Amino acid sequence: MVLxxxxxDRLSLLLIRRASEPFRGCWALPxxxxxxxxxxxxxxxxxxxxxxxxxxxxxxxFGVYGDPDRDPRGRVISVGYxxxxxxxxxxxxxxxxxxxxxxxxxDEPPALAFDHPRIVADARAHLRDALDREPVGAxxxxxxxxxxxxxxxxxxxxxxxxxxxxxRRKVLAEGLVxxxxxxxxxxxxxxxxxxxxxxxxGEAKREVGx
Amino acid sequence: MVLxxxxxDRLSLLLIRRASEPFRGCWALPxxxxxxxxxxxxxxxxxxxxxxxxxxxxxxxFGVYGDPDRDPRGRVISVGYxxxxxxxxxxxxxxxxxxxxxxxxxDEPPALAFDHPRIVADARAHLRDALDREPVGAxxxxxxxxxxxxxxxxxxxxxxxxxxxxxRRKVLAEGLVxxxxxxxxxxxxxxxxxxxxxxxxGEAKREVGx
DNA sequence: CCAAAAGTGTTCGAAGTACACCCATGC
DNA sequence: GCATGGGTGTACTTCGAACACTTTTGG
Numbered sequence: 001m002v003l004x005x006x007x008x009d010r011l012s013l014l015l016i017r018r019a020s021e022p023f024r025g026c027w028a029l030p031x032x033x034x035x036x037x038x039x040x041x042x043x044x045x046x047x048x049x050x051x052x053x054x055x056x057x058x059x060x061x062f063g064v065y066g067d068p069d070r071d072p073r074g075r076v077i078s079v080g081y082x083x084x085x086x087x088x089x090x091x092x093x094x095x096x097x098x099x100x101x102x103x104x105x106x107d108e109p110p111a112l113a114f115d116h117p118r119i120v121a122d123a124r125a126h127l128r129d130a131l132d133r134e135p136v137g138a139x140x141x142x143x144x145x146x147x148x149x150x151x152x153x154x155x156x157x158x159x160x161x162x163x164x165x166x167x168r169r170k171v172l173a174e175g176l177v178x179x180x181x182x183x184x185x186x187x188x189x190x191x192x193x194x195x196x197x198x199x200x201x202g203e204a205k206r207e208v209g210x
Numbered sequence: 211m212v213l214x215x216x217x218x219d220r221l222s223l224l225l226i227r228r229a230s231e232p233f234r235g236c237w238a239l240p241x242x243x244x245x246x247x248x249x250x251x252x253x254x255x256x257x258x259x260x261x262x263x264x265x266x267x268x269x270x271x272f273g274v275y276g277d278p279d280r281d282p283r284g285r286v287i288s289v290g291y292x293x294x295x296x297x298x299x300x301x302x303x304x305x306x307x308x309x310x311x312x313x314x315x316x317d318e319p320p321a322l323a324f325d326h327p328r329i330v331a332d333a334r335a336h337l338r339d340a341l342d343r344e345p346v347g348a349x350x351x352x353x354x355x356x357x358x359x360x361x362x363x364x365x366x367x368x369x370x371x372x373x374x375x376x377x378r379r380k381v382l383a384e385g386l387v388x389x390x391x392x393x394x395x396x397x398x399x400x401x402x403x404x405x406x407x408x409x410x411x412g413e414a415k416r417e418v419g420x
Numbered sequence: 421c422c423a424a425a426a427g428t429g430t431t432c433g434a435a436g437t438a439c440a441c442c443c444a445t446g447c
Numbered sequence: 448g449c450a451t452g453g454g455t456g457t458a459c460t461t462c463g464a465a466c467a468c469t470t471t472t473g474g
Contacts, residue, residue: 036285040276064274064289066250075246077287079274129339148426165428166464189425190471358453375455376437383435399452400444 001030001047002123003083004106005090006140009149011156012103013120014052015110019100022072023113027104029120031078044081051101053091058084058139062126063119070115082123084139106156127157135176138197146184146192147171211240211257212333213293214316215300216350219359221366222313223330224262225320229310232282233323237314239330241288254291261311263301268294268349272336273329280325292333294349316366337367345386348407356394356402357381 003014015027030051034043044059059081066077104110109120130136136157137150151167171177178198183191213224225237240261244253254269269291276287314320319330340346346367347360361377381387388408393401 034276034287037278039278040274040287061274064250064271066244066289068247068249077244077250079276146426163464163466164426165466168427169429170463185472186425188423188473190427190473192426356453373437373439374453375439378454379456380436395445397452398446398450400454402453 001044001051001081001083002120003030003048003052003085004127004140005085005087005103006149006153007087007103009152011106011140011153013106013109014101014103015112017100017102018113026113027102027110028113029116030101040079044079044083048083048085052083052085054085054089056089058082058134058136060126060130063122065115065119067115078119080119080123082127084136086140086142088142107159124157124159128159131157135197144180144182144184144194144196147177147195148192150177150195211254211261211291211293212330213240213258213262213295214337214350215295215297215313216359216363217297217313219362221316221350221363223316223319224311224313225322227310227312228323236323237312237320238323239326240311250289254289254293258293258295262293262295264295264299266299268292268344268346270336270340273332275325275329277325288329290329290333292337294346296350296352298352317369334367334369338369341367345407347387354390354392354394354404354406356396357387357405358402360387360405 004011005014006012014030016030018024018026018028030047032043032047032050034040035046038046040061041059044061045055045057048057048059049055061079061081063080064077065080068075070076070078106120106124109117112120127136131154137145137153140153141149147168150171151162151164154167155162176198177195180194180196182194184194185191214221215224216222224240226240228234228236228238240257242253242257242260244250245256248256250271251269254271255265255267258267258269259265271289271291273290274287275290278285280286280288316330316334319327322330337346341364347355347363350363351359357378360381361372361374364377365372386408387405390404390406392404394404395401
């Protein structure tokens with residue numbers, strides 16, 4: 001599970017410090033096993049609820065990892081999921097030792113156990129592809145947010161700076177986002193207009209083929 | 211395994227007629243089980259060699275299917291692979307009963323067993339996305355081919371007609387394809403210039419799982 | 421008044437889309 | 448000579464990229 005949330009304005013990744021061999025002391029992705037009568041999506045949702053105490057999340061599978069030697073303990077086939085959660089809905093559970101779990105910026109992850117570096121890279125690539133198909137920001141930001149915050153999310157996903165004017169024009173033209181009453185006074189500077197995701201995005205969408 | 215090849219100028223799909231319950235008599239995708247010490251890619255390649263007698267193929271995973279009720283006999287988790295093979299390299303093996311396997315046009319598949327309709331749809335969507343990232347045609351067509359043949363492949367994948375002039379300009383501008391000596395005299399009409407795929411361009415290639 | 425972030429338009433090139441006619445061949 | 452598919456160019460639109468200054472606030 002590649003569990004992402006915005007922390008301190010950065011897109012960050014939850015990692016678990018391994019308490020036992022192999023890779024003892026290394027950081028690793030959270031995860032777990034699928035139960036006997038459980039779909040993969042349900043397993044991912046259950047794990048997520050256990051680890052992070054969240055239920056309303058965007059969960060999407062992006063790859064399968066089945067090399068027979070990827071886990072020295074034996075054969076494990078993993079399905080990678082990206083989970084986008086709102087920081088304000090996040091409650092790390094008691095089950096997860098406080099000092100055994102930590103957030104890292106997605107762009108600067110620490111050394112990871114197993115084939116997890118590759119899994120993180122794949123997750124990011126998947127997210128990049130999904131960025132202009134799905135309201136990624138809606139899953140990560142609170143109900144109302146400034147366009148600057150949304151832009152930071154997009155920049156973290158694509159990995160480079162985006163021109164402010166181009167970005168604003170684009171998201172507003174898409175109609176995914178709309179201004180709402182209220183401003184966000186954040187500090188020693190001009191307060192920002194607040195926005196929210198507009199109702200269903202089916203409006204401006206045209207169907208192609210069948 | 212969604213095994214595709216060009217048959218009679220159409221992009222076609224290999225299906226197996228089920229000999230036993232459940233879904234006896236229905237058409238289904240070919241496939242098999244992963245061995246104990248085998249990667250998923252290796253399993254797919256092995257199955258493909260057994261079913262179709264081909265080894266040089268483009269094989270790519272595109273999805274995982276793990277609903278606990280997808281197979282009434284018990285829990286089966288499947289990884290979907292698209293395989294693109296050249297018709298001239300294809301040899302259906304003795305292992306595959308001649309009348310138990312058949313090709314169907316990808317656009318008009320018959321009723322399928324299990325959740326296979328969805329898998330086929332996903333494979334097609336995946337292929338559509340991959341179309342301008344990867345030399346899909348190179349895997350399906352013989353060494354040399356006419357641009358019209360390549361265009362038919364693309365049209366089958368995207369599901370609608372493409373303007374001839376725009377298509378030719380685009381593939382030639384990309385430099386993926388180059389004219390070679392020779393023409394293809396095909397019938398009661400002007401013979402077509404032959405082309406082949408040019409040496410790899412520095413295209414960023416991305417895989418979905420391993 | 422200064423620092424810090426918010427907000428705002430125009431121009432350019434690239435890429436895609438629409439569209440109609442002549443060409444070479446076998447019969 | 449005619450039917451069949453092969454081959455070619457131009458205009459328009461759309462999208463993304465580059466680019467700099469003014470505004471509002473807190474300190």
